[in-house]
Amino acid sequence: MKRRSFLSSGAALGTLASLTAGGLSRPALAAGRDRLRLGLIGTGMRGQVLLRELLRREDVEVVALCDIEPIMLGRALAMTEKADKPRPQSYGQSGDKLAYRKLLEQKGLDGVIIATPWELHAPMAIDAMNAKVAVGCEVVAGITLQDHWDVLRTQQRSGTPYMLLENVCYRRDVMAVLQMVRAGLFGELVHLQGGYQHDLRAVKFNSGDPSKPYGGGVEIGDKAWSEARWRTEHSVQRNGELYPSHGIGPCAMFTNIHRGNRFTHINAFASKARGLQDYVGRKMSAKDHPNAKLKYKLGDVVTTTLACENGETILLQHDTSLPRPYSLGFRVQGTDGLWMDLNHSVHIEGLSKPHEWEDFKRYQDKFDHPLWKKYASAAEGAGHGGMDYFVIHAFVEALKAEAPMPIDVYDAVAWSAITPLSEQSIAEGFKTLPFPDFTEGLWKSRKPIFAFGDKY
Numbered sequence: 149m150k151r152r153s154f155l156s157s158g159a160a161l162g163t164l165a166s167l168t169a170g171g172l173s174r175p176a177l178a179a180g181r182d183r184l185r186l187g188l189i190g191t192g193m194r195g196q197v198l199l200r201e202l203l204r205r206e207d208v209e210v211v212a213l214c215d216i217e218p219i220m221l222g223r224a225l226a227m228t229e230k231a232d233k234p235r236p237q238s239y240g241q242s243g244d245k246l247a248y249r250k251l252l253e254q255k256g257l258d259g260v261i262i263a264t265p266w267e268l269h270a271p272m273a274i275d276a277m278n279a280k281v282a283v284g285c286e287v288v289a290g291i292t293l294q295d296h297w298d299v300l301r302t303q304q305r306s307g308t309p310y311m312l313l314e315n316v317c318y319r320r321d322v323m324a325v326l327q328m329v330r331a332g333l334f335g336e337l338v339h340l341q342g343g344y345q346h347d348l349r350a351v352k353f354n355s356g357d358p359s360k361p362y363g364g365g366v367e368i369g370d371k372a373w374s375e376a377r378w379r380t381e382h383s384v385q386r387n388g389e390l391y392p393s394h395g396i397g398p399c400a401m402f403t404n405i406h407r408g409n410r411f412t413h414i415n416a417f418a419s420k421a422r423g424l425q426d427y428v429g430r431k432m433s434a435k436d437h438p439n440a441k442l443k444y445k446l447g448d449v450v451t452t453t454l455a456c457e458n459g460e461t462i463l464l465q466h467d468t469s470l471p472r473p474y475s476l477g478f479r480v481q482g483t484d485g486l487w488m489d490l491n492h493s494v495h496i497e498g499l500s501k502p503h504e505w506e507d508f509k510r511y512q513d514k515f516d517h518p519l520w521k522k523y524a525s526a527a528e529g530a531g532h533g534g535m536d537y538f539v540i541h542a543f544v545e546a547l548k549a550e551a552p553m554p555i556d557v558y559d560a561v562a563w564s565a566i567t568p569l570s571e572q573s574i575a576e577g578f579k580t581l582p583f584p585d586f587t588e589g590l591w592k593s594r595k596p597i598f599a600f601g602d603k604y
Contacts, residue, residue, distance in 0.1 A: 180548045180549040180550045180551075181258070181547075181548050181550075182207060182548065183207050183208070183209065183548075184207065184209070184258045184544060184547060184548060185209050185211045185257055185258050186210055186211065186212075186257070186258060186260065186261065187210070187211060187212035187213070187236075187251050187252075187254065187257055187259075187260040187281075188202070188212070188213050188214070188224070188260070188261045188263065189214045189215075189260055189261070189262050189263065189272055190214070190215060190261075190263035190264035190265075190268075190286075191213055191214070191217075191220045191221050191223070191224035191263075192215065192217065192264075192374060193361060193374050193375070194263045195215070195220070195224065195261075195263035195264075196220070196223060196224060196227065197531040197536055198261055198263055198286075198313075198531075198536065198540060199213075199224055199227055199228075200227065200530075201531070201536055201537055201540040202261070202540065203231040204231075204537075205544065207544065207548065208544060209233070209234065210228060210233065210236050211234075211236050211237060211254065211256070211257065212236050212238070212239065212254050212257065212260075213225065213228075213236045213238050213251075214238070214239040214240045214248045214250075214251045215240050216240040216241075216243050216244065216245060216247065217240075218241055219358050221238060221240060221241060225238060237251075237254060239251045248272055248275070249275060252275060252276055252281050253279070257281050258282060258547065259281060259282035259283070259284060259543075259547055260276050260281050260282070260283060260284070261284045261285075261543075262276070262283060262284070262285045262286060263286045264286075265378040265379070266288040266291065266378075266382070267378075269285055269286065269289060269290065270289065270290035270291065270295040270296075270298060270299050273285050273289070273299055273310065274298060274299060274302045276308070277302045277303055277306045277308035277310060278306060278308075280306065280308055281308065282309040282310070282547050283308065283309065283310045283311070284311050284313050284540075285310065285311070285312055285313060285560070286313050287312060287313065287314055287391070287394070287564070288391070288393070288564055288567070289312060289560045289561050289564035289565075290561070291567075291568070292568055293565055293568045293569065293572075293584070296561040296568075297586075299557065299560070299561055300557055300558070300561050303557040304557075309546070309553055310553065310556065310557040310560065311542070311543050311546065311553035311554070311555050311556065311560075312555045312559060312560035312563065312564070313539050313540075313543065313555075314393045314394070314397040314539065314555055315531075315532055315535035315536055316393075316394045316398060316476065316535065317398055317401060317539070317554075318534075318535045318538035318539050318542070319398075319533070319535050320512070320516070320533070320534070321492075321508065321512060322398045322478070323516075323517035323519065323520060324511065324515040324516055324520075325398075325402070325478075325480055325487050325515075326398075326401060326402060326517070327515040328511065328515050329402050329480065331515070333485065333496055333511075334480060334481070334482030334483075334485050334486065334487070334496070335482040335483030335484030335485070335497075336482050336483045337402065337403060337460050337480065337482045338459075338460060338461075338482055338483065339460065339461050339463075339479070339481045340399040340402060340403065340460060340462045340463075340478075340479060340480050341399075341462070341464070341465075341477055341478065341479035342394070342396060342398060342399050342462070342463075342464055342476055342477060342478050342479075343394075343395040343464045343465035343466060343467065343476060343477045344391045344392070344395055344464075344465075344466050344468065344476065345465060345467040345468075345472060345475045345476065345477055346467075346468055346472075346474045346475075347468065347470065347471055347472050347473075347474070348379075348468040348469070349423070349424065349427045349469065349471075350362045350363030350364075351374075351376065351379065352368065352375070352376055352379060352380040352383060352424065352469075353365060353368060353372070353376050353380065353428065353432070353439070354367060354372050354373055354376045355367060355373075356371050356372050356373055357373065358373050358374075360373075361373050361374035361375070361376075362374070365432075366427075366428045366432050366434045366437050366439050367439070368380040368381070368439060382446070383444050383445070383446040383468075383469065384442060384444055384445065384446075385445060386445055386571060387418050387445040387446050387447055387571060387574050387575070388416060388418070388446075388450060388452075388466075388567055388568070388569075388571035388573075388574055389416060389450050389452040389466045389566050389570040390446065390450075390466060390567055391466060391468075391567075392464055392466075392563060392564065392567060392570075393564060394476055395464045395476055395477070395478075396454075396462065396464060396563045396566060397555070397559075397563055398478065399462050399478075399480075400562075400563060402480055403456055403458070403460050403462070404596045405456070405559070405562065405591075406558045406559060406562065406587055406590075406591045406594055407591065407594045407595055407596040408458075408592070408594070408595070408596065409456055409457050409458045409460075409591065410457045410562075410583075410585060410587070410591040411454050411455070411457075411562060411583040412455050412456060412457050412582070413454070413455040413583055414452065414453070414454050414455075414566065414569050414570065414573060414581050415452070415453055415573045415578055415579065415580040415581065416450060416451065416453070416570035416571075416573040417450070417451045417452075417574070417578050418449070418450045418451075418574050419447040419448050419449040419450070420447060420448065421443075421444040421445065421446055421447050421448055423448045423469030423470040424444050424446075424469045425440070425442065425443070425444065427469075428440045444469075446469065448467065448469045448470050449466070449467045449470070450465065450466040450467075450574075451463065451464070451465050452464040452465075452466075452566060452570045452573075454566070454583065457591075464566070465477060475489070475490055476489065477489070477490060478490075484496060484497050484498070485499075485500070487508065487511075492507065492508045492509075493505035493506060493507060493508055494506050494507075494508050494511055519538065523538070523541065542554050542555075558586050558587050558590075558591075561586050562583075562584075562586050565584065565586075569581055569583065
């Protein structure tokens, strides 16, 4: 079918919607459960955003909360009370760092959301899967490469469902572009880009006041609050693509990674590190503060390139220590055109004027994903422009239906393993490394189920 004919054919678009919504090779939905009993480990700023989405649902009962920070745990309990929901059992008030294991022992627990600092994700997910409690894990599946193999092996051995809660895969324009990719509007894909380009200086430092978790000071570690308490240390100690899944997630689903395609090689480069030290010493006028003397391993701009089995290249950029507006820098380019999110534009050969951009809105409206058409009103007010509604919705609906997780353990470990592999590449003089095949050959026969279902 010619692309011009496709754009003008409502019937064809309906057919595409049924294909992408109906589940390519996805099993028929099981009878499943109508209601879930879920726990939440980590009730900080991110945990509270996810809790809000859980409390909005009539098919979820939040039965357990865990956090070792009493202030945040108290805020989460207050949220459940304000929502007029039963008071969950709470764990961690004593400061016991292993209190989450008591939560996992709670009878009748169907699943758990993990929203803790990155370094805790792997051990907590492993303990949950061993306890036969389904896992919805915030992004970053592990720290070391071994962490990722351990998460994978635990899921394979236990059979417990695991989903990485990557919300950008549910961004409205990203899902419309997925429709366009599936329809062949871009032709054969050749090159993609994405990343995490976000000024986090006021996230990595604050005053230590729990009522002001972002900015206002230059404290980190024990004297700080929220992410500055733990996240900044990663910038001090590590140099690599520290937060890959926002960028790689959509690029991986566009290119059918693990479903007929895979990553084969990776390399990474890092710039010098100047932004955080400059922020503390000059821009915050704190040159006499002890943190002004800190040295950071994390380059201000880290550029990572991946090669794919089917010949595509993917470029990621991590840029969080310099002043800049927020952007994930998406680009999807093929033999018939390209889309770029930064200028909200698209160019399709034969449809667009030669050498000119078109505004993406017309395509967004035409290819708006069935999930967004169905649930846009329900997602209003949800975090990150509605994306948080959809990622929680996906986890809940898949778990209820006893269906495969749309972002499964293979996706989780491969997307997240980009971090330790990029660190290794940089440390070894920007060396190109082979990318592990976490599927151990299954990528050849697995079908593209990440086309999203009617329900999730």
